[in-house]
Amino acid sequence: MATGSFGSVPAGVSAFFLRIPLFIHEQNIVSGKANVFLGKFATKIFLAFPNSFFPNSKSVLVGNPVGKHKSNLDKRECYKKLELDINKKTLLVFGGSQGASSLNSWFINVLGEISNFNDWQIIHITGKSDYVRVKNRYVNFKIRSVVLPFLYPIDCAYKISDLAVSRGGALSLSELSFWGISALIVPYSYAKDNHQEYNARYFQERGGVYLLKQEDIKEDNFPENFKELLNDSDKLKLMSKNMKDILQNDALERICEEIYKYIK
Secondary structure, X not given: OEOOOOOHHHHHHHHHHOOOOOEEEEOOOOOOHHHHHHOOOOOEEEEOOOOOOOOHHHEEEOOOOOOOOOOOOOHHHHHHHOOOOOOOEEEEEEOOOOOOHHHHXXXXXXXXXXXXXXXEEEEEEOOHHHXXXXXXXXXXXXXXXXXXXXXXXXXXXXXXXXXXXXXXXXXXXXXXXXXXXXEEEOOOOOOHHHHHHHHHHHHHHOOOEEEOXXXXXXXXXXXXXXXXXXXXXXXHHHHHHHHHHHOOOXXXXXXXXXXXXXXX
């Protein structure tokens, strides 16, 4: 079972020559070169999104596996655990497991604008290297918030969040889809093959997110669609419903079933 990157190529080619069944999973809309190459030899190709890079005869659309074993969390307990107000809406800001410095910088520059929306509070996951800088900026604003360098497990944050600001990684988007959280997606512009923007466009076309490009978050620019979502609860609920319906949420089970059918 291979999920891409150059490290999977020698193992995948070896499997082909040794007649060992090879399964691959493509997480993104734009396929990486390793998976495109290995797709020629694969027994079965699992796709997170519809994808024209691979032959239909070997492809199965399954979505991305996400951790969902705690989806029945007690919401009140999550508010209590994170020391947040159950009567306020929650904005989740995160840039992936390593954080995102430029995303953090823009967000703390518009904190003054966000603090005017009294019915919102913030969970900001900064990444370890940016924690002190971001944390210190929150001191200047009267806004209910919890600022963390890292959060694992993140289930409680997802459970109580109404809106997210995030990068466009496939797994982040898949998790937001599973939890039904609408989002403002700011793709990392240097991602390989610009795959984060293509991922975000897929979700935007289906009404679950708004796509913001890097130029939209320069300095203290506060985009109109951000204001709209902070102001309009009905729009937020509609986008959250759309988000929930975009991806299948049984990817792990379906992958296992397909492999099991093949090996009997």
